[in-house]
Structure formats: structure tokens, C-alpha cells
Amino acid sequence: RDFSISANPASGTVQAGSSATTTIATQTTAGNAQAVNLSASGLPTGATATFNPASVTSGGSSTLTIATAPTTPAGSYNVTVTGTGETATHTATYALTVQGTSGGRTFTNGTNYTIRDYSTVQSPITSTATGTATSPVKLSVTISHTCAEDLDIWLRGPNGQWYAVDRYGGTSCTSYGTRTYSVPVSQQAAGTWTLEVSDVYLGDTGFLDSWSITV
Ligand SMILES: [Ca+2]
Ligand SMILES: [Ca+2]
Structure with a gap:
């Protein structure tokens, strides 16, 4: 006696605070049908999983609802659905993408910071956006x-995580000017975002004029 298990659809995308739903189907693959208990693991922080019903007879299906919280970090998660039967245990994977809810607000720091050779400057921006940061910032x-x-150039998020923005290096010099970046993040929108600029080579200097972030 044996059974198989699958999730249909196998992936879904929700905003933090909303729910995703998928159907967990089971099939009897050998011998007689058997009772299968369903459980989920690998959920993001603040999320809960509910099966309706919580156990099926192989051949039957159940509706899985994953409810995320407003505080659930944006990101991609693989949720493992485990079916524990009488003769075997099988798993299926559900790929859950949680999107931020901060709404894309922009904050700016226009203070000048002098950039000398072999020096580092840090320019902070305090974000009052709520929810999880809309990734990429x-x-x-x-x-x-x-x-x-x-x-x-590096970016530090409110939770302390560092992200590489633009690395040094190259065989000839180009003027910096104004440049834009998209940086994938997974954290809250509110708090202090810090841009760090280090000058790692002799000869050319300048200043950080301004920067802005949309979270
Ligand atoms: Ca330099
Ligand atoms: Ca300025």
C-alpha cells in the first residue's frame, strides 16, 4: 500500500497579511486506500497553515490555507506539506512568495559627505513607512x-543586514554622476537605512551629494 501527494497550484504570491490557498491532492498508488494526516513546515515568520480537512483518505484532497501576518518578511519560501499515512510518509512543496506592503514611499538624505582616499562615509535615512519593505528597494x-x-557602496537595512550595492574595481576611471539600483531585501520598511560609501584607491576624491531610497 502506498500513496502520493501533490499541491495544485504548486506556487502562489501574496501580500504580507493576506492568505494563499492551494489544493493538496492525494492518490492511492498501490494497494488499498489509507488515512493520511497532513501537516506543513517551513512557513515564514508569523504565518500559519490550516488544512480543511486535516486528514484525508488517499484519493481525496484537502484545501491548504496559509495565512501570513502583516509582519511576515517579504521573500520566497518553500513550504513543505507532509502527508503521514499508515504505511508511508510523503511530501509536496509549495513555493510561497510574500510581497511587501510598505507601498513604495521614497525618503532622501541631501547632506553632503566628503569622500577622501581610503575613507568611508555613512549617510542615514530614517524611513517611517510601515509594513515590510517592498523588494527590491x-x-x-x-x-x-x-x-x-x-x-x-553598501546599504544597511533597519535590521542590520548589509547589502552590496556597487563594488569597486575597473581598469579606467569614469565619473560617477547619478546612478540607480534595485536591491532585493527581506525586512521591515521602518527604521534607519544607511548608505555606506568607501573610497578604496588613491588619487580621485569627491563627495556624496545625496541619495534616496524607495521602500
Ligand atoms: Ca580615491
Ligand atoms: Ca547635497
């Missing part, structure tokens, strides 16, 4: 500097 950075290849 968008950056617009304006730097007056004759050698962008000298510059190593």
Missing part, C-alpha cells in the same frame, strides 16, 4: 567623484 545615488571605480 530602489536607490538613486548622486556622487560627485571622478572615479566611480574607486567606490565601494
Whole structure:
């Protein structure tokens, strides 16, 4: 006696705070039908899973509802659905994408920071957007500097995580000007976002003019 299990659809996308639904189907693949208990693991923070019904006879199906919380971090998650039968245990995977709810608000810091050779500057922005940051966050950075290849640029999110934005390096110098970036993140929108700019090579200097972030 044996059975199989699958999720249809096998993936879904929700905004944080909303629910995703999929059908968990089972089939008897050998011998007689058997009772199968269903459970889910690998859920994102704040999310709960409910099966209706919580157990089926193989050949039957159940509706899985995954309810996320407003605080559930944006990101991609693989939820494992486990069917525990009388003779065997099988799993199916449901790919859940949680989107941010911060609504794409933009914040700016226009303070100038002098960039010297072999020095690092940090420019903070305090975001009052609520919910999870809409990933990817968008950056617009304006730097007056004759050698962008000298510059190593990182972003730190409110939860302390660092993200590489633009790495130093190159065989010839180009003026930096204004550049835009999309940075995938998975964290809250509110709090202090910090842009860090390091000049890692001798000769060219400049200043961070302004930057903005859309979270
Ligand atoms: Ca330099
Ligand atoms: Ca400025």
C-alpha cells in the first residue's frame, strides 16, 4: 500500500497579511486506500497553515490555507506539506512568495559627505513607512567623484543586514554622476537605512551629494 501527494497550484504570491490557498491532492498508488494526516513546515515568520480537512483518505484532497501576518518578511519560501499515512510518509512543496506592503514611499538624505582616499562615509535615512519593505528597494545615488571605480557602496537595512550595492574595481576611471539600483531585501520598511560609501584607491576624491531610497 502506498500513496502520493501533490499541491495544485504548486506556487502562489501574496501580500504580507493576506492568505494563499492551494489544493493538496492525494492518490492511492498501490494497494488499498489509507488515512493520511497532513501537516506543513517551513512557513515564514508569523504565518500559519490550516488544512480543511486535516486528514484525508488517499484519493481525496484537502484545501491548504496559509495565512501570513502583516509582519511576515517579504521573500520566497518553500513550504513543505507532509502527508503521514499508515504505511508511508510523503511530501509536496509549495513555493510561497510574500510581497511587501510598505507601498513604495521614497525618503532622501541631501547632506553632503566628503569622500577622501581610503575613507568611508555613512549617510542615514530614517524611513517611517510601515509594513515590510517592498523588494527590491530602489536607490538613486548622486556622487560627485571622478572615479566611480574607486567606490565601494553598501546599504544597511533597519535590521542590520548589509547589502552590496556597487563594488569597486575597473581598469579606467569614469565619473560617477547619478546612478540607480534595485536591491532585493527581506525586512521591515521602518527604521534607519544607511548608505555606506568607501573610497578604496588613491588619487580621485569627491563627495556624496545625496541619495534616496524607495521602500
Ligand atoms: Ca580615491
Ligand atoms: Ca547635497
